[in-house]
Amino acid sequence: MEIIRSESLSKVYRTGENKVYALNNVSLSIEQGSFTAITGPSGSGKSTLLHLLSGLDHPTDGKVIYQDADLYKYKDNQLAVLRRRRFGFVFQSYNLVRELTGWENILLPVMLDNRKADEEHLNRIIDLLGIRDRLSHLPGAMSGGQQQRISIARALANKPAILFADEPTGNLDGKSGREVLTLLRQVNRELGITLVLVTHDLNVAEQADRIIQLEDGKIARDSGVMQA
C-alpha cells in the first residue's frame, strides 16, 4: 500500500539569469513500511527530494500526496501537526536547539504536541544509540556523531509514520554506523515506520528494499520500479 507519492515534483533555483534544476519532474511512490534508499552524486538533488517529500520546502512545481491530500495545500498549522505526529526528519547537519540539552532536544516534538513521553520507547532508542551519558549536555558539548545520534532519537521520539533521514550515518564510524542502521531497520520492521534514507554508502543502500538513484535532479535508476 502506498503511503506517500510525488507527482512531477520540480524545484528550480534561480540565480540571476541562470536556472538550476535541483529536482526535475520527479514522480515516485513509496510503499508503507518500506525502506527506501536514495543515492546519487553530490548535488544531484537527494536532499531536495527528501525536503520536498517531508514538507519542509516548497516545490516549484508538482505535488506530494500523503493520505490522499496534497501536502502543500495544507494550512501551515496543519502541516506543523503533521510534521510533529507523522514525520520524523534527520538532518544532514543535525540542527539541534543550542539552548536545550540532549534530552530536551529529543523530547522536543513530544512536548510541542503537549503529550506524555513514551518512556519505554525512548529508553530503548537512547540505549540503542548509546547516548545516555550525553543527555544532560548542551549540543555545544557533544561531538558531531553524538549530535547526529541525538537528532535521530529526536526524529524517532514520536514514533512517526515516515522517517526521513539525510545521511544519518555520515558522521559515524563504521561500527556505530552499522549499529544505527540496525536500529533504523529494527524500527522499520517492528514499529512499521516507513524509512526514506539518503546515503552515499553502498553498503547501507544494499540493505534497503528499494534504491533510487538520482542524477541531475532526475531519477536515473529505481530498483523498486525495476523489480516490479
Place this chain on the structure above:
Amino acid sequence: MKRLTMNQVAKANLKHNKKAYFSLAIGIFLAVYLACTAVLCIYGTLEANNEKAARKVGWGDTTLLDEPNVTDDQLRSSGYFDQIGRIYVTASVNDSEVFIGRYDETANDLMYRRCTVGRLPEKPGEIAAERSALDKLELEDANVGDIVTFTLKAFGGTPEKRTFTLVGILTEQTSYMEHTWSFFPEGTGAFPAILTHYDEPGCQYGTPVVHRIMTNRPGVTLTEIQADEILYQLGTAAQISRVSGNVMPYDNRVNDIKEQINQVVLYLILGSALLLSTCVAISSSMESMLAQKTEDIGMLRAVGATKKQIKRLFGRDAWILTLTALPVGAILGCLTAWIISCLMPNELIFLPTPWLLIPVVLISFLCVFLSSMLPLRRASRQLPMGILRDTNTLRKAKKFRNHKQFKATQLIAARQFYLHPMRQTGSACMIALMLFVAILLGEMLISTAASTISNQAAFTLTSRQDVGYTLEPFVHLKSPISGLTQNDLNQLRTLPTVRSTGSRLETQALLLVPEELPSYLKTHYIAIQADAHNRNMPVNPTAGAIDTRYLVVEKEEPVHTFPESLSYDSAMITAKQMHVLQSVLGVHQNIMPIRIIVATLDEVDFSKNIVDGEIDFDALDSGEEILVYAPNVVAKPSNHGMLETNQYFDDEIDPAAWDVVIMNDYFYVGQELNMYQLFGEQPDWFDTRDNEGQLQRFYSEMDTVSFSPKVGAVLKGVFRIGNTRPFGMYLITTEKGAKALGLMDNGAASVSIYLEGDPDIDTEELLNDTIKRIGLRRNMTVVNQLAINREDKEYQTRILMLFGGMVILFFAVAVSMQVTNASRRIRADERMVGTLRAVGADENALLSCYRLPIIISSLFGFVLAAIFYLLMMVFYPIAFPEWHIWLLAIVLMMAGLNALCSIIGVRGQLHRVVNKSIIENIREL
C-alpha cells in the same frame, strides 16, 4: 605593501554591518544627545535663576552700607574686591520712606537696573522710579513723561523742592536690597527707589549716604572679609546671593548650593536616569552585536589576535560612532534645550556656550566607555575555540536538570533569558524609566488636582508693619499708619463677586491676675551658650511676646533669675509702672498685658483644638464670652544657640525631651476675665517711664475701657487664622465681639478675600485695582492669588505636557527596543526557528519563545519602577506623601500595554521568517 590598520578594519566592519550597528549607533547618539540636553538645561536653569536674581539684587557680590570711615582705596588694597561701585542715597522724598539717589558708573553696571517702561535717566532733571515707590508717594497714576515735583530732604539737611521728568519705571529692587537692614536708623540703610542721573546736583544742605557694591575676587567669601582685621569693623558688609535673590549679613553659600541643586534636581534625576538607561542600551546592543560576531572573534583569536587588539577592534567602532554622533547629537540637544526654554522662558534660558562642549563630550565618552567596557571585556576574554563552543553557556548549563515534562518553547525562552540576561536589560530599564516618569506624572496630576480643590483666598492684604505691636507695656499705642479700618473692610465686602472676607487684627488689653502669680503665667529661664556668652533666655506662654518678669521682680533675688542687670532694671521700672496704673484704675490685682486676636472665625477650623468648652458664636458676638488660646509651651536650646520651642497638646509632650514645659493650669471654661484696655497716642511731653507723675498723667489721659467676658472655650495645639499661625497665648474673639466689648485697635493687619467663583477678566482687573489701592493706602502688601494660581497652572500644564510627552516618547522607545531586540534575535535564531518548525512547532508556539522575554522585561521594568517609587517615598516624603495603589495599577497596565505592543511588533517580524520555507530558514546561516 600598504599596512592594514585596525582603524581601517573597524571602518570596513562599520560598512559591512550597517544594520547591526544601527542600534548601537542609536544608543550612542542618544547618550550624546541626552548629555547635551541635560547639560544645557542645567546650565540654562542656573543662569535663568542667576539672571532673575540679578534683576532683584544686581550682579555684585558684597554690599557695604554707609561706612564713611572706610575709603575705596582701603577696600581695594584689602585684596578682596575687584570692582567697587558707589550708590549715593541723596535724600528722602516728600518726608516718606522713599529715597532718591544715583549710581556711579560701576554701580550702574553692577546694580543692573532695568526699566519696565521708558528708560533710565540720561541727564540731570530726569528720574526713573519703581512703581511701588510712586505708589507710596501716592503717585499711582504717574506715567512716563510726567513732570513731578518732590520735596527732598538730605540726611541732616533741610527740605528743598525740586522738579523732575519721569522717564522710566524701574523694576522692583529696593525692597530686596533693603531687606536685611530694616533696623538701620532713619533710612541710612535705605536704597534709592528713585534714580537720578549721576550728574544730578545733590541737596544744598545735608550729606548723602554712600553705600558700596563690590564684586569679590574669585574665591573670596564673606566669612573671610568679615574675619579680616582691618575690615573687622565692617559689620554692615553683606553677601548678595544670586541664588535666592537676597542680601544676607552672613555667609550663606551652603544654603545657596543646596538651593541650586534643588533648582536643577529635576534635570539631574531625569538626565542621569535617561543616561543610565542609554548606557544599558548601549551595553546590551554591544553585547548582542558581539554575540553575532562570536565566530569572528574566535577566528581572530585563533589566528593570534591579542585580547587588547580585539577590544580595540570592536571598541573602536563605538568610538567612531561616538565621534560621528557628537555633532548631530549636540545640535539636536541644543534644539531640545531651546524648545524647553521656549516652553518655560522664566525657568530656563538657552545659552549654548562653547565651553559647555567639554562636559558634554566628557559625559558622552564616559557613558560609551563604561557601557562598552563590560561586553568588550567578556568578548575578548573568551578562548579561541571555546568561543565556537560557547563555553560561557556550557559553564552555566551545569545546573540543568532534565525534566520529564516541559513546555518546549517556554523552556527555550527561559533558557535564552537565563543564558543571556544582558540582552533584555536595556528594554527593561527603558520600561522602568517610562513607568517611573508615568508615576511622577500621576503624582503631579494628583497634587495639581488637590491644590485646585482647596479653598483659597483670591486676594490677601497684609500690613508691612505690625499694627498690633506696641512698645508700651500697658497702653496700646495708636500707630501712625493704621491697618484696614471698618470702612475699608466694608468697601472690600461690597466689591463685586466677593463672597466673604476674613480679617484679622491683633490688639492688646490688660488682664487682672492674682497677686500670687499662677504658674502658667510665670517666666522660666533657659541657659543658652551663644558666642562664648552664657545667656538666660526667658520663656513664657506668650512665647516671649510679653515679658512677665516684672510681676515677680520685687519678690525675687536678682542674682537667680535676673543674670543680666539690664533686664532686672527694666523689670523694676515696669513693676513701678504697674503700681501707678493700679492706682489710676483703682485695682489691687496684678495687671498683665494680654494679646487679643480679632478675626473672622467663619473660615477658621479649630475644632480639633478645643480642649474644654465649645464655641458659641452668639456669646462671642455679644461679648459675653471670649476664647482663650492657652498652648502648652515647651522649650529647649537649639543647636544654633537659639531657643527651640513648640506648642503641643497634653499627650504629645515628652517631658524628658524638653528643658521647660509650661502647661495651662489657670484658664478654665466659665472663668471671668477682668480686663481693661488703655488706647491712644503717646503724648509729646511723655519722655520717661521712670517718673510717676508723668506716668499717672499719661495713663489718665488714655481712652480706657473695662470688660469682663467669660471664657467660652480653651484651645491648644496649632491652628491657622487667615495666613498666620498664632504663637503663644492669645485671647480670641470675633469682630462683633470686639465691638461689643468696646475694644480699640489699629485696624486689621491682614484680610483674606474670598470670591464667588472665578471672576471674568474685567471684574478681576477691577478687583485687583481697587484692592491694590486700598492696600496701598494702609501700607499693605497685596497678593493676587488668582494671578499666581493662573501662572502656577500654566507652569504646571507645561510641566505636565513635558512629562506626558516624555511618557509617550519612552513608551515608543521601549516598544521599539523590545521589537528590535526580539527581531534581531529572531534573525540570529532563524536556524533554530527552522529546526523548531521542522519538528512540528506552529507559529503560535514560536511566538511564545519571544513573548516570554518581553513579558519578563516588562514585569521587571514594572518592579523596578515600583521600587523607585517606594524609595522616593522613603527618601523624599514631601513630594510623595502617599502610596497610591491605583497609580501602580495604571502603571502595571501601561507595562502590559507595552508588552502587548511589543508582542504585536514581534509577531509581524516572526511572520516574515515563517513565510519562508523551513529549508530557507535553516540554510540562512
